Amino acid sequence: MYPKHHPSYELLLDYAAGNLPIAPSVIIATHCSICHECRDTLDTINITGAALMDDLNADSLDTDSLENVLTKINNQPKDTEIKYDYNSNSLTFDVPKTLNNYLPKSLKWKNLSSGVKTAELIADDGFNLDIYRIKSGYKIPKHTHTGFEYTMVLDGGFTDNQIYFGPGDFSFLDDTSNHSPKADLDRDCYCLVSIDSQIKLTGPIGRFINLINN
Amino acid sequence: MFFYSLQDNSKVPVYKCTDNNYVPYMNNNVLNNNVLNNNVSQINYSFLIDEIANNQNKQAFIKLFNHFAPRIKSFVLKTGLSLNEAEDLTQETMITVWNKAKLFKSDKSAASTWIFAIARNKRIDHLRRQKHPLPHQDDLLLASEIDLKTHELELEKEQTFNNIKLEITKLPKEQSDVLKKSFFEGMSHIEISKDLDIPLGTVKSRIRLALTSIRKKMKGLN
Ligand SMILES: [Zn+2]
Numbered sequence: 001m002y003p004k005h006h007p008s009y010e011l012l013l014d015y016a017a018g019n020l021p022i023a024p025s026v027i028i029a030t031h032c033s034i035c036h037e038c039r040d041t042l043d044t045i046n047i048t049g050a051a052l053m054d055d056l057n058a059d060s061l062d063t064d065s066l067e068n069v070l071t072k073i074n075n076q077p078k079d080t081e082i083k084y085d086y087n088s089n090s091l092t093f094d095v096p097k098t099l100n101n102y103l104p105k106s107l108k109w110k111n112l113s114s115g116v117k118t119a120e121l122i123a124d125d126g127f128n129l130d131i132y133r134i135k136s137g138y139k140i141p142k143h144t145h146t147g148f149e150y151t152m153v154l155d156g157g158f159t160d161n162q163i164y165f166g167p168g169d170f171s172f173l174d175d176t177s178n179h180s181p182k183a184d185l186d187r188d189c190y191c192l193v194s195i196d197s198q199i200k201l202t203g204p205i206g207r208f209i210n211l212i213n214n
Numbered sequence: 215m216f217f218y219s220l221q222d223n224s225k226v227p228v229y230k231c232t233d234n235n236y237v238p239y240m241n242n243n244v245l246n247n248n249v250l251n252n253n254v255s256q257i258n259y260s261f262l263i264d265e266i267a268n269n270q271n272k273q274a275f276i277k278l279f280n281h282f283a284p285r286i287k288s289f290v291l292k293t294g295l296s297l298n299e300a301e302d303l304t305q306e307t308m309i310t311v312w313n314k315a316k317l318f319k320s321d322k323s324a325a326s327t328w329i330f331a332i333a334r335n336k337r338i339d340h341l342r343r344q345k346h347p348l349p350h351q352d353d354l355l356l357a358s359e360i361d362l363k364t365h366e367l368e369l370e371k372e373q374t375f376n377n378i379k380l381e382i383t384k385l386p387k388e389q390s391d392v393l394k395k396s397f398f399e400g401m402s403h404i405e406i407s408k409d410l411d412i413p414l415g416t417v418k419s420r421i422r423l424a425l426t427s428i429r430k431k432m433k434g435l436n
Contacts, residue, residue: 008418009418009421009422009425010403010418010421013393013403013425014396014402014403017334017396017397018334018338018346019396019400019401022342022344025346025347026347029347029348029349030347030349032349033349033350034353039349040429041425041429042349043323043327043432044425044428044429045425046323046327047323047324047375047428047432048378048393048397048424048425048428049330049397050327050329050330050375051375051378051379051382052390052393052394052397052398053285053286053289053330053333054285054330054379055382055383056285056288056289056292057288058284058285058287058288059287059291060284060287061284061287061301062301065283065301065304066276066279066280068305069279069283069305069308069309070272070275072305072309073275073309073312076309096350097350097352097353098347098349098350098353100350101345101347102347124344
């Protein structure tokens, strides 16, 4: 995957410094996991953070600090290898491993409208993380946001305001954006989506979706 | 006390280094105390982490601890957590350094970058009570294997880090202030714009300018 649309520097900084809620953080981590360019930027951010931290005056530790740590190291079970959880999930395509910790074994799909199904991964901090499945060729009615929307394409693709988003592509929309993404004709489009408040849909079908949402 | 007994170890690497200003911490006079008491910035911390990974070397760990633990504590305090929390997170970070030493890639990043990232993530986990999502290593297939000796790269990375530190002190104050608010005060770029009462676009461009110049410096040095 060679993503063409990336999170901005300021979003990557917010993510790396821990100043984004968990749901958009997962989306950015997932994008970065498959994107050389953003990993490069993250490296820059990490080295910057470390340099700033290295410059801090050293604070005094508790007198038994080192002793405590050495005791804990000695007393922990040997071979504390790091293990990753690999969930099997019900998706029909490969997802980045970064996402594994957040995918339930089986996704519970809910109909949002005739062309869109959603499955919830995280509900936290006022931000939700969902997978959206948009039916091939379906066009989501024109809508604006009252908050921010973070999206990353997992499989398939969509066109929005004449810009194409394919696998790995990231999009961030603020409350001024008015958009109407349309899924590829040949296959369903799966996206990671995090929205920090209810979508306010402005088209005729939108009012219907709003009713379901509220 | 900090006698560093690596002479028994056959794995002492031979460094090749083209920069005359760089005094590698490990050399043939490993046990010379003058080397140990030298300016800390000249210690090759990456080598100490490799020592933990390969030989569970406690003395190497103690040296890392003495340099990093007080700074980690100072960082956590600066972000507004209590003395107790700061001490706990510092100890947890150092235990993680010990346990995950094998995952450290000395050809990819400097020891400081790796250790401070662990500290930052511990703080985030602590505040969220949930693990900070990090890109999984397996997701990115490296285009080509880097065909260079690890230890040469290791020195390069440590040196890059020191140069980047210098570069950051040269950033315009308005740029470094924004970075500090992000790393130390837990503010998103939107919150920074409100806090400093400046337009969002100004915050974005300060972040962009700062990171671009640091990135250029990194590219130029590697
Ligand atoms: Zn990217």
